[in-house]
Amino acid sequence: MSGDVLIQILPSVLLEGLLLGFVYAMIALGYTMVYGVLGLINFAHSEVFMIGAVTGAEVYRHLLPHVGNPYLLLAISITTAAAVSGGTAMAIERLAYRPLRRRGNTNRLVPLITAIGISFFLQDLVRLIEGMWHNEFFVNYPSTPALERTFQITEMLSIQMKAIIVITVSLAMLVGLQLLVTRTRLGKAMRAVAQDAHTASLMGINPDQIISRTFLIGGALGGVAGVLFGVLYTKVDPFVGFLPGIRAFTAAVLGGIGSIPGAMLGGILLGQLETSAGVYLPLLTDGNIGTEYKDIFGFLILVLFLLFRPQGILGRKEGEKL
Amino acid sequence: MKTKLLSILLLTLACASGAALCSAPRASWTLLPVLAVLFLCLTMRLPRTVRFTAGLGLLLIAIPFAGFTNTFLFELGIQIGIFSALALGLNVVVGMAGLLDLGYAAFFAIGAYTWAIFGSTQASYFMNGNFPLAGWPYFYLFAALAVLTAAITGILIGLPALRLRGDYLAVVTLGLGEVVRVLANNLDHPVNITNGPQGISPVERPPIPWLMDLLHIFNPDASPALGYALFFYLLVIAIIGLVVLINVRLDHSRFGRAWVAIREDEIAARAMGISLTRTKLFAFATGAAFSGAMGAVFAAKQRFISPESFTLLQSITILGMVILGGMGSIRGAILGAALVTLLNIEVLKSCSDFLNTLRQTGFVLDLGFFQYNFALLPSQLEPAKYERMIFGLILVLMMIFRPQGLIPEVRHRLELEKDD
Amino acid sequence: MLEIAAISLNFGGLAALEDVSLKVAEGQIFSVIGPNGAGKSTLFNVLTGIYPPATGAIHFLGRKISKLPPQRIARRGIGRTFQNIRLFGSMTVFENVLVGRHTHIRYTYADALLHTPRYFCAERSARDKVLDLLNFVGLEARAEELARNLSYGDQRRLEIARAMAIQPRLLLLDEPAAGMNPRETDALKALIRALRDERRITILLIEHHMQVVMAVSDRIAVLDHGRLIAEGAPAAIRENPAVIEAYLGPGAKESLA
Numbered sequence: 001m002s003g004d005v006l007i008q009i010l011p012s013v014l015l016e017g018l019l020l021g022f023v024y025a026m027i028a029l030g031y032t033m034v035y036g037v038l039g040l041i042n043f044a045h046s047e048v049f050m051i052g053a054v055t056g057a058e059v060y061r062h063l064l065p066h067v068g069n070p071y072l073l074l075a076i077s078i079t080t081a082a083a084v085s086g087g088t089a090m091a092i093e094r095l096a097y098r099p100l101r102r103r104g105n106t107n108r109l110v111p112l113i114t115a116i117g118i119s120f121f122l123q124d125l126v127r128l129i130e131g132m133w134h135n136e137f138f139v140n141y142p143s144t145p146a147l148e149r150t151f152q153i154t155e156m157l158s159i160q161m162k163a164i165i166v167i168t169v170s171l172a173m174l175v176g177l178q179l180l181v182t183r184t185r186l187g188k189a190m191r192a193v194a195q196d197a198h199t200a201s202l203m204g205i206n207p208d209q210i211i212s213r214t215f216l217i218g219g220a221l222g223g224v225a226g227v228l229f230g231v232l233y234t235k236v237d238p239f240v241g242f243l244p245g246i247r248a249f250t251a252a253v254l255g256g257i258g259s260i261p262g263a264m265l266g267g268i269l270l271g272q273l274e275t276s277a278g279v280y281l282p283l284l285t286d287g288n289i290g291t292e293y294k295d296i297f298g299f300l301i302l303v304l305f306l307l308f309r310p311q312g313i314l315g316r317k318e319g320e321k322l
Numbered sequence: 323m324k325t326k327l328l329s330i331l332l333l334t335l336a337c338a339s340g341a342a343l344c345s346a347p348r349a350s351w352t353l354l355p356v357l358a359v360l361f362l363c364l365t366m367r368l369p370r371t372v373r374f375t376a377g378l379g380l381l382l383i384a385i386p387f388a389g390f391t392n393t394f395l396f397e398l399g400i401q402i403g404i405f406s407a408l409a410l411g412l413n414v415v416v417g418m419a420g421l422l423d424l425g426y427a428a429f430f431a432i433g434a435y436t437w438a439i440f441g442s443t444q445a446s447y448f449m450n451g452n453f454p455l456a457g458w459p460y461f462y463l464f465a466a467l468a469v470l471t472a473a474i475t476g477i478l479i480g481l482p483a484l485r486l487r488g489d490y491l492a493v494v495t496l497g498l499g500e501v502v503r504v505l506a507n508n509l510d511h512p513v514n515i516t517n518g519p520q521g522i523s524p525v526e527r528p529p530i531p532w533l534m535d536l537l538h539i540f541n542p543d544a545s546p547a548l549g550y551a552l553f554f555y556l557l558v559i560a561i562i563g564l565v566v567l568i569n570v571r572l573d574h575s576r577f578g579r580a581w582v583a584i585r586e587d588e589i590a591a592r593a594m595g596i597s598l599t600r601t602k603l604f605a606f607a608t609g610a611a612f613s614g615a616m617g618a619v620f621a622a623k624q625r626f627i628s629p630e631s632f633t634l635l636q637s638i639t640i641l642g643m644v645i646l647g648g649m650g651s652i653r654g655a656i657l658g659a660a661l662v663t664l665l666n667i668e669v670l671k672s673c674s675d676f677l678n679t680l681r682q683t684g685f686v687l688d689l690g691f692f693q694y695n696f697a698l699l700p701s702q703l704e705p706a707k708y709e710r711m712i713f714g715l716i717l718v719l720m721m722i723f724r725p726q727g728l729i730p731e732v733r734h735r736l737e738l739e740k741d742d
Numbered sequence: 743m744l745e746i747a748a749i750s751l752n753f754g755g756l757a758a759l760e761d762v763s764l765k766v767a768e769g770q771i772f773s774v775i776g777p778n779g780a781g782k783s784t785l786f787n788v789l790t791g792i793y794p795p796a797t798g799a800i801h802f803l804g805r806k807i808s809k810l811p812p813q814r815i816a817r818r819g820i821g822r823t824f825q826n827i828r829l830f831g832s833m834t835v836f837e838n839v840l841v842g843r844h845t846h847i848r849y850t851y852a853d854a855l856l857h858t859p860r861y862f863c864a865e866r867s868a869r870d871k872v873l874d875l876l877n878f879v880g881l882e883a884r885a886e887e888l889a890r891n892l893s894y895g896d897q898r899r900l901e902i903a904r905a906m907a908i909q910p911r912l913l914l915l916d917e918p919a920a921g922m923n924p925r926e927t928d929a930l931k932a933l934i935r936a937l938r939d940e941r942r943i944t945i946l947l948i949e950h951h952m953q954v955v956m957a958v959s960d961r962i963a964v965l966d967h968g969r970l971i972a973e974g975a976p977a978a979i980r981e982n983p984a985v986i987e988a989y990l991g992p993g994a995k996e997s998l999a
Binding site: 040041096099100107108109110111112113114116117118119120121122123124125127128131132135242246249253288290292293295296299302303306307310 | 416420422424482483485486487488489490492493494496497498500501504505507508511512634635638641645649700701703708709710711712713714715716717718721722725
C-alpha cells in the first residue's frame with residue numbers, strides 16, 4: 001500500500017472517527033456524571049444506551065409509513081429514545097442503587113456487582129421483549145433516501161446527510177449539557193453533590209433528587225447516542241451496548257472521570273484513535289494484524305491511562321480521603 | 323445428644339437416598355434426595371467426620387454406581403465439579419481479597435489452550451514434533467504447566483492492574499477477558515496458534531488402561547466412553563478435594579488473613595506492615611492457578627475448545643456462583659456452583675422442554691376468564707437461552723437482599739489445640 | 743528517636759502542615775494537642791507514610807522514613823491507631839491482632855500449603871503472642887467475637903492491641919479516649935502508662951481529652967492551623983498564654999485544668 005493512498009483516505013477516516021467520537025462522548029457523559037455524584041462505575045449505562053438504540057429503531061420503523069418527513073421522524077425517535085433511556089436510568093437508580101445507599105453497606109464491591117447484574121439482566125430483557133414481539137431480536141433502522149443523501153466534498157471525501165445530522169445533534173446536546181451544568185440551579189446542585197453530598201444536603205439540596213436527575217440526564221444523553229449510533233450503523237441488537245460502553249468508559253477515563261468537558265474530549269479522541277487503528281493497522285501490517293485488534297488497542301489505552309495518568313487529560317489529581 | 327441424633331439421621335438419609343438412586347438411576351426423582359442430602363452435608367452444623375462420610379459416600383459410591391447405568395450423572399458431576407473449582411478460585415480473589423475480577427474466564431482459557439494446543443495436532447502448525455502428545459504423563463504435565471502459565475499470566479497482568487483502585491480493576495479485568503478472547507479468535511494468522519474461531523478439536527485425553535481394566539472386572543462390556551466419564555468424574559472430585567484443602571490452608575495462614583485484611587481496610591492493613599501489591603498478586607495468582615488447572619481438564623474432557631467457551635458471560639456466571647454462595651465462604655462457593663450449574667443444565671432446560679412440548683402439542687390453557695393457546699408462544703421464549711437475565715437477577719437480588727450469600731463466610735478460630 | 747524536621751504539606755493550596763519540627767525521645771509519652779482541624783491527624787498520616795510530606799524530612803531511629811510507603815514504615819517499628827476506628831470488622835478480635843503479627847510470622851506460601859513444622863511453630867508462637875496482648879488490653883474474653891460487634895471503648899483498645907502486635911518501638915495513638923466513658927478513660931490512662939513502663943514503647947498521643955493528656959504526658963506539643971505554636975512540659979503548656987488563646991479562645995483558662 002503506497003503512502004499516497006494512506007494520506008488520501010485520511011480525511012474520510014477522520015470524519016468517520018469524529019462521528020464515532022461524538023457518540024462515545026455522549027455515552028461517556030453518562031458514566032462521568034454518575035461517577036461524579038456517586039463515585040460508582042455504572043456498568044448498566046451501556047444498556048441504557050442500547051435501550052435507546054432499540055427504542056429509536058422501533059419508533060422509527062413503526063412510524064415510517066405514517067410520518068412523511070424523515071427529519072421529523074428522526075426527531076420523534078430521538079425524543080422517545082431519550083425519554084425511555086432517561087426513565088430506565090432513573091428506574092435503575094431508584095430500584096437498585098438507592099436501596100444499597102440507604103443500607104450504607106461498607107463493601108465497595110456491592111454496588112459494582114449490582115451494576116453488572118443490571119446490565120446483564122437488561123440485555124436479556126430487551127432480547128426477550130424483542131423476541132416475543134418480532135421473533136427475532138435485532139432491529140434495523142430502515143434506510144431513507146433523504147438521510148443517505150451524499151455530498152461529495154472532494155474526490156476522496158464525501159459526507160452523508162445522516163452524518164451531518166449526527167454532528168449537529170451531538171453538538172447541540174453537548175453544548176446544552178455544558179450550559180445546563182454551568183448556568184442552571186440544577187447544574188450547580190449537581191456539582192455541589194459531586195463535591196460533598198453531606199454538605200450539600202446541609203445547604204438545603206436534596207441529594208437523592210439530584211442523583212435521580214443526574215441519572216435522568218445521563219440516561220437521556222445515552223438514549224440519544226443510541227439512536228445516532230443506530231442511524232450511523234443501521235443494525236442494533238440487545239448486545240450492541242457492550243463495546244461502545246467500554247469505549248465510552250475509556251473515553252471518560254481518558255478525559256478525566258468526573259469531568260464533563262473531559263468526557264467530550266476523551267470521546268472524540270477515542271473515536272479518532274479507534275477508527276484510525278481499525279483502518280490503518282491492517283493496511284500497515286499487510287493484514288497480519290486485523291481490524292479486530294483495535295479492541296486490544298482501545299484497552300491498552302485505558303490501562304496505560306489508568307496507570308500513568310489516572311486523573312485523565314483534564315482531571316485534577318485527587319487526594320485520598322481518610 | 324441432639325448432635326448425635328442428627329448425625330445418625332444424616333447418615334441414614336445418605337444411605338437411603340444413595341440406595342434409591344442406585345435402584346432407579348434413570349428416574350429423575352431419585353436424584354433430588356441425593357442432592358438434598360449433599361446440600362445438608364454442606365450446610366448442617368455437624369461434626370466434620372459425619373458430613374464427610376455422608377457426602378463422600380454418596381459422591382464416591384452411590385453416584386458412580388448409578389452412573390454406570392445413567393452416564394448423565396457423571397456429566398452433571400463433572401460440570402458442577404469444574405465450576406466448583408472455578409468458583410473456589412474466584413472466591414480467593416473476589417471473596418477473600420475483595421478484588422473484583424471480571425475477566426476470570428481468561429485464565430480458564432489459558433489453561434484450556436495450554437493443553438488443547440499440544441494435546442492435538444494444532445502445535446504442528448508452528449513447531450516441529452510429534453503431535454498430539456498422547457502418552458500418559460503428558461496430560462498431567464501440561465495440566466501442571468497450565469497451572470503455572472495461568473499463575474504467571476495472573477502475575478504479569480496483576481502487576482500493573484492491581485495498583486489500580488478497586489472499581490478500575492473491575493473494568494481492566496473485564497477488558498482483559500475480552501483481550502484474551504480476541505487473541506484466541508485471531509491468533510490463527512499469520513501463525514496459526516489457536517486455530518481462530520473454529521477452535522481446536524479433537525483434544526487428546528490421558529490414557530486410562532488401569533481404569534478400564536478395573537471397570538471390566540465389574541462389567542465386561544464397559545465402553546471407553548463410560549470409562550472416561552468415570553475418570554473425569556473422579557479426577558474432578560480429586561481436584562476439588564485438593565482445591566478445598568489449599569483454600570482452607572491458605573485461609574488459616576498469614577496469606578489468607580492478609581487477604582481478608584486488605585479487603586476490609588487497605589489503609590489499616592498497610593499500617594500492619596502488609597504490602598498491598600504483593601498480597602493482591604498472591605491472591606490473583608492463586609485464583610488464576612485454579613482456573614488454569616480446570617482449563618486443562620475442561621479441554622481434555624470436552625475434546626473441543628473454541629473462544630466461545632471463554633466469554634464475559636462465563637466470567638459473570640462464575641462470579642454469580644461466588645455471590646450466590648457467599649463471598650469468602652468456601653462451602654458457599656461449592657453450593658453456588660452446584661446451584662447455578664443445576665439451574666443451567668437441568669432446571670432451565672426442563673422448563674424449555676416443557677414449554678416446547680406445550681407449544682408443539684398446541685396445549686390450550688383455560689382458566690375460564692383467560693385462555694391461552696401455547697401453539698402461539700413465540701419460539702424465542704426459551705428459558706434456557708436467558709441465562710444472562712437469570713444471572714443478572716441473581717446478582718442484583720443477592721446484592722440488595724442478602725449480600726453475604728446463602729452460606730455466609732464464618733470467621734472462627736482460636737482453635738489452639740482443638741479441632742472441631 | 744523520632745525527628746521531624748520542618749515538614750509541610752498542602753491540600754489544594756490549603757496549608758495543612760506548615761514547617762512543623764518535633765523531637766520525640768525514647769521512652770517519652772509525647773502528646774500533640776490542638777483544636778479541630780489543626781493538622782494533628784494529618785501529622786500522623788505524614789508520619790506513617792499515607793501522605794508524603796511536601797518538604798522536610800522525618801528520621802526514625804536515625805534512618806530517614808519520609809519517602810517510605812506505609813507498610814515499610816510499619817515494619818520499621820511505628821504502629822498506629824486511627825481516629826475513626828479502622829478495624830477489620832468481619833474478622834474476630836483474635837484475628838485482628840493476628841493480622842498485626844503478619845510481618846513477624848515467617849513462613850513461605852509452600853509452608854502454608856504443606857503445613858510444615860515451620861508453619862505450626864510460627865502460628866503457635868503468633869497465637870501465644872496475640873493472647874498475651876489481648877490479656878494486656880483486657881479483651882481476652884472477647885477473643886472470638888467479631889470486631890465490629892465490640893463496644894466503642896473495646897474497639898479502641900483492640901486497635902491498640904493490634905498496633906502493638908507489629909512490635910512497634912513507637913506507637914501513635916489517635917484520640918484513643920474518644921467515645922470512652924469515665925471508667926474506660928481511667929483504664930486507658932493506666933494502659934498508656936503500662937505501654938511505656940512495662941512494654942518499653944514510646945508513645946505519641948493525639949487527644950482532645952485534656953484530663954488524659956495532662957495525666958500521662960511527659961511533653962506536649964500544640965498545633966494550630968498547621969503550625970507548631972508551643973512545646974513543653976504539661977505544666978508549662980497549661981500556663982502558656984499563646985496556647986490558651988489559640989486553643990481555647992480568650993478567657994477559657996479554667997477548662998485546661
